[in-house]
Amino acid sequence: MSYRIVHYINQFYAGIGGEEKADIVPEIREGIVGPGQAFKAALGAEAEIVATVVCGDSYFASNMGKASAEILDMMKKYKPDAVIAGPAFNAGRYGTACGALGEAVIKELGIPVVSGMYPENPGVDMYKKSFYIVETPDSAAGMRKAVPAMASLLLKLLKGEKLGTPAVEGYIERGVRKNKFYDKLAAERAVDMFTAKLKGQPFVTEYPMPVFDRVAPNPAIKNMKDAVIALVTSGGICPVGNPDHIEASSASKFGEYDITGIDDLTCDFYCTAHGGYDATYADQDADRVLPVDVLREMEREGVFKKLHNKFYTTVGNGTAVASSKRFAEEIARRLIADGVTAVILTST
Amino acid sequence: MVKEIERAGLPVVHICTIVPISLTVGANRIVPAVAIPHPLGDPSRTMAEEKEIRRHLVEKALRALQTEITEQTVFTD
Structure with missing residues (x-):
């Protein structure tokens, strides 16, 4: 059977x-x-x-x-x-x-x-x-x-x-610990590993340390009326024609686009480069992914000081963690240099 | 990306559809969105209704940015 x-x-x-x-x-x-x-x-x-x-x-x-x-x-x-x-x-x-x-x-x-x-x-x-x-x-x-x-x-x-x-x-470590007997004492094994390390030789730790990559939350915005808000997205919103050729998956770059004077992301000028979700709705109205229209309204009402005149975009579809990290480091550097005080990041 | 922007010192709010993924990657301020292909819209509604939904989500995001937190927080209504 x-x-x-x-x-x-x-x-x-x-x-x-x-x-x-x-x-x-x-x-x-x-x-x-x-x-x-x-x-x-x-x-x-x-x-x-x-x-x-x-x-x-x-x-x-x-x-x-x-x-x-x-x-x-x-x-x-x-x-x-x-x-x-x-x-x-x-x-x-x-x-x-x-x-x-x-x-x-x-x-x-x-x-x-x-x-x-x-x-x-x-x-x-x-x-x-x-x-x-x-x-x-x-x-x-x-x-x-x-x-x-x-x-x-x-x-x-x-x-x-x-x-x-x-x-x-061949499976991914699950964090399960099992007891096992060795011929050598723990102290001897530790010294062996240590000497291997000193000699630059390979060795395998018996207890890998877990990696907790967490970042503590930044303090809240005290006075929204003074805030400069920037938009960032992993949803691939870009000008029609995708001028920087951001890849539909496994993106190798991000785009920076000027929205000075733009109140609404209309289908004549904006679309998505993302290949990991049905693009129909974002192509019809990119505000569904990147809410420029609503933020402009609120900017005019004085809810906050300013919507930053550039938005940043990449495609978060199978994109390597290392690439995303690199993009965001550069994006954050530019945002800070431009006086941005808070970020709204949208993901599909 | 959210985590790296936070690490650089900017408060950031993540408006996203799949909250469990956002929690896993380490976003701190999270606002759940509508749906994967249209996180800040709903094509089954009129344009005016959609904009209202979008405005509501953005207002929630701004509220999140003005809220002091000490750990990952999902801002629901």
């Missing part, structure tokens, strides 16, 4: 459509859809994908609790022994959906679940403690690498086999 698997994928991998279909509600289909084919090969005779759930990324991200519950109900009917979610690579909403669903499967169904994501996918930090997420490359080009790793980890979990360390098994 082979194990029964239910697979979760998004609308894109199901071949239903891209962003214009990201709102579709969950549905379940018998058998294999899309990347399930590759899993079938990797799982062999030991396990079979009996059904596939498909759900739109935006639907899931906008209704996380409800979507998880709906999908679990659909899955239960197929009596799964385990669940595969994704892989989601570096797709943020898809990764978040796979993560939320994986956590729900563990909690509600109590069966093994495996997903696959690129380490910078926001779903990793949110859900790596809850279940096993295999480390994958950042795009679907890494499917051939991701699938066998996910399949082999899932089979081990199903058979109750003992797992090795995250580095050996």
Whole structure:
């Protein structure tokens, strides 16, 4: 008898459509859809994908609790022994959906679940403690690498086999500590590591320190009437024609655009460069992403002193954390030099 | 980006649709928005109604910027 698997994928991998279909509600289909084919090969005779759930990324991200519950109900009917979610690579909403669903499967169904994501996918930090997420490359080009790793980890979990360390098994560290006996005393191992470090040789720490990169909130604006407000967005709003060629995904740059004298971002002059959401509504009226019209009104009413005459934009779609950090450091430097006192940052 | 702007010393408010992601990346002042393709609008309404929704969200964002906080805070109504 082979194990029964239910697979979760998004609308894109199901071949239903891209962003214009990201709102579709969950549905379940018998058998294999899309990347399930590759899993079938990797799982062999030991396990079979009996059904596939498909759900739109935006639907899931906008209704996380409800979507998880709906999908679990659909899955239960197929009596799964385990669940595969994704892989989601570096797709943020898809990764978040796979993560939320994986956590729900563990909690509600109590069966093994495996997903696959690129380490910078926001779903990793949110859900790596809850279940096993295999480390994958950042795009679907890494499917051939991701699938066998996910399949082999899932089979081990199903058979109750003992797992090795995250580095050996290929999953992202979950922060679980296990006791282990060494031949050498801790003091000796520490001295070995220390001497290796002094000699510039590689060594592996036994207890990596967690990284908490948090920034304390800045003090509030005391007097709004004196404030100079700037707009920044990861939603890709730019002049029509995208003059700086900001990439639709994995952006390598940001844009700076002058809005002196502009009261409203109309469709004749502004659009979005973003390739990670349905651009229809932003292209019709970019104020839906970057609220220039309303801020101009409030500026005139004297709610605050001034709307800064430049806005900054990039595309937050699969864009590397390191790039975003670099963009924002430069943007902040320019804003401060121009006398801006507070920032509204919008994200889609 | 929100975190780096904050780190540079500017108070910043994040108007965003997927609040859990904003919390994960470390935004401090967060205002939940309408929907992913139109965070500050709603195409199912009239333009005037949409603008009202947008104004309401921006007012909330300005309120957030004027509120002293010590930890990550989601500003709902």
